[in-house]
Amino acid sequence: MSxxxxxxxxxxxxxxxxxxxxxxxxxxxxxxxxVRVCSxxxxxxxxxxxxxxxxxxxxxxxxxxxxxxxxxxxxxDFEVAHRQLKGDYYLDEESGRPMMREPYESEEDRPDYxxxxxxxxxxxxxxxxxxxxxxxxxxxxxxxxxxxxxxxxLKDVISVALNKWPLYQSTDDFKGLRWCMxxxxxxxxxxxxKVVDLSLIHI
Numbered sequence: 001m002s003x004x005x006x007x008x009x010x011x012x013x014x015x016x017x018x019x020x021x022x023x024x025x026x027x028x029x030x031x032x033x034x035v036r037v038c039s040x041x042x043x044x045x046x047x048x049x050x051x052x053x054x055x056x057x058x059x060x061x062x063x064x065x066x067x068x069x070x071x072x073x074x075x076x077d078f079e080v081a082h083r084q085l086k087g088d089y090y091l092d093e094e095s096g097r098p099m100m101r102e103p104y105e106s107e108e109d110r111p112d113y114x115x116x117x118x119x120x121x122x123x124x125x126x127x128x129x130x131x132x133x134x135x136x137x138x139x140x141x142x143x144x145x146x147x148x149x150x151x152x153x154l155k156d157v158i159s160v161a162l163n164k165w166p167l168y169q170s171t172d173d174f175k176g177l178r179w180c181m182x183x184x185x186x187x188x189x190x191x192x193x194k195v196v197d198l199s200l201i202h203i
Contacts, residue, residue: 020046020184032057034064048182049151056144063144081145083111114146114153122153131161135179154183162187169193 018025018038025038032054037043047054057063062078086109088101104110114122126134141147162185168177170193180187 018042019050029054032064045182053144053147053151056147060144077143077145080112080143081115083109083116085111085116112143112146114141114149119149119153122149123157126153126157126159128160131165131176134159134162138183151183154185156184156186158186158188163190166191166193 015036016024016026017036019035020037020042023038025036027037027039029035029037029043029050034057035046035050035054037046060075060077062075086104089098090101091097092099117125129137137150141150159180162176162180165176168174168190174192177187177192
């Protein structure tokens with residue numbers, strides 16, 4: 001088998017996996033017909049975040065069907081998603097950061113960095129984001145292409161901030177913990193606090 005055939009086979013195997021548990025499946029979401037799920041149980045768990053993508057996919061067939069006559073041309077989300085990095089870059093001697101020699105002519109030319117970053121690099125960025133930035137980003141992302149990339153990058157990422165966050169507690173019904181579970185963020189060595197009302201304890 002050639003290298004190309006091996007890559008195609010690997011891509012096909014990945015695309016045939018359940019978006020929640022990873023099991024092989026041929027079943028798709030009955031609404032958007034894009035995301036693969038192996039059971040109603042997995043769909044129920046996935047839908048908490050998939051619903052934000054699902055409704056957009058149903059309205060915009062060009063996102064999942066390149067052969068569609070619409071192709072997305074003229075649609076803002078499509079145009080933004082297909083912008084690429086432009087210009088020449090150099091390494092600044094003082095800061096050590098990569099810098100552009102010439103800025104973009106306008107903000108409309110600036111690409112969506114969540115889409116132009118390689119998947120591995122995006123996961124590293126998320127790994128070191130603070131909790132507030134993670135929550136804010138999850139709230140403000142609206143472009144469906146970016147949203148799908150964001151959800152995929154969150155999957156199995158080990159967030160330094162979320163692993164150290166001290167507020168996984170029963171007073172808010174473990175809201176932070178459920179946020180991580182719904183997005184399949186990995187947590188290790190974290191603490192869960194259960195607040196007990198001593199007035200209800202009879203000795």
